[in-house]
Amino acid sequence: MKNEILIKNTTVWTGGEKGKLLKNHSVLISQGKIKKIAPYAKIKEKAAKTLDGKGKLLMPGFINAHMHFYSTLARGLNKIKPSKNFTEILENLWWKLDKKLTKDASYYSALIPLITAVRKGTTTLIDHHASPYHIKGSLFEIEKGVRETGLRSALCYEVSDRDGEEKTKEGIKENLSFIEHAAKINDNRIKALFGLHASFTLSDKTLEQAAAYERNFKCGFHVHCAEAQADQINSETLRNMRVVERFDKFGILGPKTILAHCVHINEREMDLISQSQSAVVHNPQSNANNSVGIADIIKMKEKGILFGLGTDAMTVNMTEELRCGLWLQHLKNDPSKGFAEICQALTVNNAKIANRYFEKIGEIKEGWEADLILIDYIPCTPFETDNFYGHLVFGISQSQVDTTISGGKILMENKKIKLNLDEEKINKKAAEIAKKIWSSF
Ligand SMILES: [Zn+2]
Secondary structure, eight states, rough: OOEEEEEEEEEEEEOTTOOOOOEEEEEEEEEEEEEEEEGGGOOOOOOOOEEETTTEEEEEEEEEEEEOOGGGGGTOOOOOOOOSHHHHHIIIIIHHHHHHOOOOHHHHHHHHHHHHHHHHTTTEEOOOBOOSSSSHHHHHHHHHHHHHHOOOOEEEEOOOSSOOOOHHHHHHHHHHHHHHHHHOOOOOEEEEEEEEEEGGGOHHHHHHHHHHHHHHHHEEEEESSSSHHHHHHHHHHHSSSSSHHHHHTTTSTTTTTTEEESOOOOOHHHHHHHHHHEEEEHHHHHHHHOOOOOHHHHHHHHOEEEEEETTTSSSSSSHHHHHHHHHHHHSSSOSSSHHHHHHHIIIIHHHHHHHTSSSSSSSTTTTTOOOOEEEEEOSSSSSOOOHHHHHHHTTGGGEEEEEEEEEEEEEEETTOOOOOOOHHHHHHHHHHHHHHHHHHO
């Protein structure tokens, strides 16, 4: 039938809490959804398109739970002052770059990592955007890029008081217009959260306003939380309370809120996060790169906190992030710790977080969205349900993604991107924009 794809004779990892490894299975996709999962010999249906899954692993597309598309144009920028701590990194790099981002820059800086995400098998990205001198319409520019690549994305604009009151107002406005837009189109490809930068650049007044607006939509916040100790020092010195206590006081926490990082939170703050059912997103590579520390995801698990895995724009390759996250937990604790936590963060919890906004993504289940990837993988050791994570970290992560499908649409096949986009032209244009931005650094 038209709009049907049959992926035949492959090994399937279903994903989710009770993930199973199914050998010699076929998966039938119809109208963008997974229609049937059955042993190879039992699927008799014919589809308009058949993909041979032999020698490959079929699994749900990866989800990146914290991303900044806009950081793309910093690649190779070497005119920045060396930074000795997190605050200096923000001042010397990110808060200089974001001010230079035009509408075009927002669009191209999103398009490029989105195309790379197709290559790396990441089909959903939860992004956090900043372009303080071109705020209006910036999220709509990014949406254009998301649609052109056929992926899914939840977007927000990071409200901050760091550039003055006008920018705060504009940032709030951009969130509201995008939240309204996303609610109106009700499309499982595009969702919206209310973006906030971080406690240390947000006044009480702004937090109050943001919470009042968010209550009308109940879309949740996407905010950086205790990424560096400096955020806590600021909150304790100026407000006499911890960062999470402050968010709790203003109604920022909740079951749809994402707190990125949480490297420097204490047990009391973990309790508040757990009680509010807010999600934490752990970004180990970024935390290591910025030298801010390693989040205590083991304690978070004990406290019943839902924590996922993001990249904070270090990469869109989720297995690279997974591995770094594991090594850092070993370094922080001992080599027996963190394995299950970090693997579940990526393969189970990210889908739970994403399904607070999207519907039925992140698992291979009948009736769910067909966001699937085929990875070249012939195991050289026994490969079963109970050792899937070991293969994921040490084998699958080292293999190539062959095919990427999102919502039943093939975006890459045989490692060839199948999008109606001229990558060469896109990269050339992005380089021109970057050159302009860098010249004023
Ligand atoms: Zn971030």
